Structure formats: structure tokens, C-alpha cells
Amino acid sequence: xxxxxxxxxxxxxxxxxxxxxxxxxxxxxxxxxxxxxxxxxxxxxxxxxxxxxxxxxxxxxxxxxxxxxxxxxxxxxxxxxxxxxxxxxxxxxxxxxxxxxxxxxxxxxxxxxxxxxxxxxxxxxxxxxxxxxxxxxxxxxxxxxxxxxxxxxxxxxxxxxxxxxxxxxxxxxxxxxxxxxxxxxxxxxxxxxxxxxxxxxxxxxxxxxxxxxxxxxxxxxxxxxxxxxxxxxxxxxxxxxxxxxxxxxxxxxxxxxxxxxxxxxxxxxxxxxxx
Amino acid sequence: xxxxxxxxxxxxxxxxxxxxxxxxxxxxxxxxxxxxxxxxxxxxxxxxxxxxxxxxxxxxxxxxxxxxxxxxxxxxxxxxxxxxxxxxxxxxxxxxxxxxxxxxxxxxxxxxxxxxxxxxxxxxxxxxxxxxxxxxxxxxxxxxxxxxxxxxxxxxxxxxxxxxxxxxxxxxxxxxxxxxxxxxxxxxxxxxxxxxxxxxxxxxxxxxxxxxxxxxxxxxxxxxxxxxxxxxxxxxxxxxxxxxxxxxxxxxxxxxxxxxxxxxxxxxxxxxxxxxxxxxxxxxxxxxxxxxxxxxxxxxxxxxxxxxxxxxxxxxxxxxxxxxxxxxxxxxxxxxxxxxxxxxxxxxxxxxxxxxx
Numbered sequence: 001x002x003x004x005x006x007x008x009x010x011x012x013x014x015x016x017x018x019x020x021x022x023x024x025x026x027x028x029x030x031x032x033x034x035x036x037x038x039x040x041x042x043x044x045x046x047x048x049x050x051x052x053x054x055x056x057x058x059x060x061x062x063x064x065x066x067x068x069x070x071x072x073x074x075x076x077x078x079x080x081x082x083x084x085x086x087x088x089x090x091x092x093x094x095x096x097x098x099x100x101x102x103x104x105x106x107x108x109x110x111x112x113x114x115x116x117x118x119x120x121x122x123x124x125x126x127x128x129x130x131x132x133x134x135x136x137x138x139x140x141x142x143x144x145x146x147x148x149x150x151x152x153x154x155x156x157x158x159x160x161x162x163x164x165x166x167x168x169x170x171x172x173x174x175x176x177x178x179x180x181x182x183x184x185x186x187x188x189x190x191x192x193x194x195x196x197x198x199x200x201x202x203x204x205x206x207x208x209x210x211x212x213x214x215x216x217x218x219x220x221x222x223x224x225x226x227x228x229x230x231x232x233x234x235x236x237x238x239x240x241x242x243x244x245x246x247x248x249x250x251x252x253x254x255x256x257x258x259x260x261x262x263x264x265x266x267x268x269x270x271x272x273x274x275x
Numbered sequence: 276x277x278x279x280x281x282x283x284x285x286x287x288x289x290x291x292x293x294x295x296x297x298x299x300x301x302x303x304x305x306x307x308x309x310x311x312x313x314x315x316x317x318x319x320x321x322x323x324x325x326x327x328x329x330x331x332x333x334x335x336x337x338x339x340x341x342x343x344x345x346x347x348x349x350x351x352x353x354x355x356x357x358x359x360x361x362x363x364x365x366x367x368x369x370x371x372x373x374x375x376x377x378x379x380x381x382x383x384x385x386x387x388x389x390x391x392x393x394x395x396x397x398x399x400x401x402x403x404x405x406x407x408x409x410x411x412x413x414x415x416x417x418x419x420x421x422x423x424x425x426x427x428x429x430x431x432x433x434x435x436x437x438x439x440x441x442x443x444x445x446x447x448x449x450x451x452x453x454x455x456x457x458x459x460x461x462x463x464x465x466x467x468x469x470x471x472x473x474x475x476x477x478x479x480x481x482x483x484x485x486x487x488x489x490x491x492x493x494x495x496x497x498x499x500x501x502x503x504x505x506x507x508x509x510x511x512x513x514x515x516x517x518x519x520x521x522x523x524x525x526x527x528x529x530x531x532x533x534x535x536x537x538x539x540x541x542x543x544x545x546x547x548x549x550x551x552x553x554x555x556x557x558x559x560x561x562x563x564x565x566x567x568x569x570x571x572x573x574x575x576x577x578x579x580x581x582x583x584x585x586x587x588x589x590x591x592x593x594x595x596x597x598x599x600x601x602x603x604x605x606x607x608x609x610x611x612x613x614x615x616x617x618x619x620x621x622x623x624x625x626x627x628x629x630x631x632x
Contacts, residue, residue, distance in 0.1 A: 064626055145443065239625065
């Protein structure tokens, strides 16, 4: 982002009249992207009493925060993996259906509902006397604890993130030239080989974009760690929330946020399109 | 593009017109100028009839605004945009607000009804001499439990929670002071303990409670317990009263080792413009009849001794919500432990949350 900004600034200096139009954009980026990031970095160097320190960074490398970071990555990985496993076939079949736009709309529709409401709905569905347990009982399996487990946490997160995975993959599949698939089949490739050697590689950009859209926000999930996982899953997002709202240790909260930003930049760097 | 601009202009015009109308309406209702009193309280924490009565009695127009956490309330008062005349913070917030100069001293000569308050609830550590605050409601932290789900068992102490039969049966409220305090009390330490060895011992004891803990949740705890999602919850007495009103199979107990005694208190924040009206309001709420009506509406325990005479006997004699102080080991008010200690409490609590079964 900063890099793009720099380029814009250079361009702005070269042709100064036309670039008056750029002022709103540059102002926006400076005020709402660059300044907050710099503020977070700045705050991360203060301790709870407002004295300058690097102790927050030392503290991040203690077992508790490292374990929390590892936890966050592990759950984000699981959420991304399951989202991908469900979203790819979904997107694939969507492109084959008659009323694509309608089906796509139905998949996007849940994102119009507030996240908190959806989480509360799952409290009811997964509860001891909820729908899920009623079905389990009908099947003769009996009541199980579903709410406040790793399963419910990953399930609800996947449910929430699936639309963000389906959309880019769907777009990539739509852009795929069908004659390439026909050519592969004509030349004797099996359906599986066609998928593996032609379809999947050509939609890889969509998959990457989808993984970014899911992995990055799931790294800093909070709220549903409390509502659905009953604080049995603690991620870095939970810790940021707690430091800013409860302990008022803004320095430590900002330090964790800095690490989250670095992690996200690395992920974007690794999965970015190098063209 | 032109249509877009036109519709934007239309929206702006309509907004301006509505603003003007609402201003005129407020003015004719007496909501403008110097006739108002802004009260800043927790949601659903006052009998609305009392506000009407107060308005009729004194002529002030009450603007009633609500908050849902002490932190949010303090942030808004510190920011100073609204002229709140009366606010109702919890006791630990009062120490903080006092330190930061966010409160105005009370003029006791304008609060003759102070004499009706139970002396046990006056002159406490968070506000010696009640210079800045007057108690509004009080309560404890304790265990709410469903004895039907526990096979008729009764709980009486914190240490009962560590019983091996209670696997996955306990919901804890998501508060570092409450949960650490429970562990400290169960070891017979003070819940304001700052001795590191004691705190670490308490944290280790909490780790051993993990198999019994189903979840650590926020406000949802009321709904979850009323729906019998778990048999036991560690909650504030006010929440317990609400849960029991929803589901009468549940019971509440203040554990015998001791517990936290909390207060919500009326104060006059530094943003106040109508200081005269603020004193009148506080005095009005301290009137025994008004306090009794309020306590019946809200369901929390009133600190007004005289008010108890106007309330039903079975409420006032209920040991769960009006406990006899001698029967409980110790009831302590949270002291302001300072930011650093509070951060340490929270860190231990976070480590406990991360402890896996």
C-alpha cells in the first residue's frame, strides 16, 4: 500500500495540474492507512505507565504469546483449508448451473446479516437443547457437547468465511476459456488430469485471492472465540481486544497488532501474483 | 451524475429540515436551554415511573442515556462532548475517576436523605467519607446453580466447584478480577491480594479447575444458564436475580469463604452543568419510598435501610440477595490495585484461559 502511495506521489509531482484530482485519494491513504499504522507502531513502544520501552517486544517472545501466535496460525490454517475444500467444488458447480447469478446471490446473502447475529444463532443451534443435538438424538447418537469446542469454532468460522472464498474462485472459473478444457479432453486427458493440469492451475490466482481473504481476517478473529468457543480458543485477536479494552495496556496490544501486520504482509508477499 | 447530485442535495435538505423540527419540538417540550438534567446510567437500571415523578416534582426535564460498561462511560465523560449531570459508575471506576479528576464533590447539605442509607455501605475504601459518591445498588459475586441438574446437590463454597463430578458443568463470567478473586478466596486469601506467590498459587488452582469449566463467557451467561446449558455459573448477584426470574430451578449462593461486594454509585461527573438538579435527583433516589420502588423494579439489592420497610418481607429476608454479613467469611470491595497489578491479574487470567483440558 505504502509503495503504491509512493508511486502516486512521484506521479503527482511530474504532472501537477491533472493530479489535483489525486488529493482526496492521497489524503485518504495518509489519514486512514498510513497514519493509523504509524500510530500503532508508535504505541507499541510504550509500557502501561506511558514510559518508552521495548519490553513489549521482549514479552511477545515469551512462551505464552508465542503459543498464542501458533494457536492463531493453526486455527487460521484449519479455517482456510476447510473453506477451500468446500468452496472450490461449490464454485465449480455454480459455474455449471443454469441460474448462476441467483445461486451466487444466495451464497453471498448471509454476509448481509450482522456477524454477531449469526454467532448468536449458532449458540442456539449448537446448544445442548439445540437443533444439532436434536438431530443427533434422533439418529440415535445421543447428545454431544458441540458448543464451546474446537469443532464449533472452526465450523462457524468456515461458515462465515465461505462466501469470501467462493467469490474469487467462481470469478476465476468463469474467466477460464472452456475451449481449453475441450482441447484437453480431445487430446485424451482424463477428467481428473484435465482438472489437475488445466483447470486448477488456471484458477490458482482465484484460490490465492480466496485464501488471503480468509486466512488474514481469521488470524485476528476475536468475539466468536468467546461466543462460540467460550474462550477455550485464544487467538492474538482476543489478546489485542483484551489489552485495549480491559487491561488498558495499549502498548502490548499495539505490539501484537504490529506482529499481525507483519504476518499479513508476509502472507500477501508469499501468495501474491508475481507477473 | 446529475441525478446523484440531486438526490444527495435532497437528502441533505430533508435532514436539515428534520433537525430543525426536532430542535423546535425539544424546545417546546422543555428539552432545550437550562431546564434539563442528563442522567447517564446502565441500561434498564431505573424504574421509568420514578423519572416521570421526579420531573413532575422538580420541573427538570430528564434526558436519560445509557451505557453498557464502565470503560465506555468513562471514555465518554473524559471526552466531555455531552453534559452528563449524574452518572452511575461501579466502585472501581470511581477510584479511577477520582484519580483523574473526573468527579465533582457532593454537597451533603443538599442530600438530607443520606441518613437513610445503611452505614455498612458508607465510608468505604473507594470513597472515604462519601465525598464523591452515594451507593445506588449493591451486590455480591457468587454461584448460581441448578440443583435439579446436579441431582439435588447443594453448593455452599467456592471449593465445591473443584469437585470431580462437575466435569464440564461450570460457566465462568469473563472477568479477571472475578475469576482470580474466586480462586484467591477459595485459598482463603484476600481478593485484593498482590503477593505474587499467592497469585501464582491461585492461577495454578484455576488450571486444575479447567476440566470442570465448560466456557468463559460474557453477558450470554444469563441466557445460557437460564436455558440449562450448564448447571453452574459464577456470576454477579444482579445477574443471578435475572437468571432466577427466568428459570426458577436455579438458586444462588454467596460462598462461605467470602466474596466480592460491589456497588454502583451515583456521582456528579465534571461534565455536569445542572449541579443543583443533580443533587435533587440523587436526593430523590435516596428517598426510601423511591428507593424501594426502584429496587422492586430493577431487582437488585438496595443499600437504603429505611427502604427495606416498604418492600415485601420475603425479598428483604432473602439471604441470597440480602445476606447477613456475619454468615459469610469476608465480603470485600475491589481495591484499585493500580494499572500494573491489574495487567498482571489479566495476564494470569489469560494464561488460565489458554490452559487446555
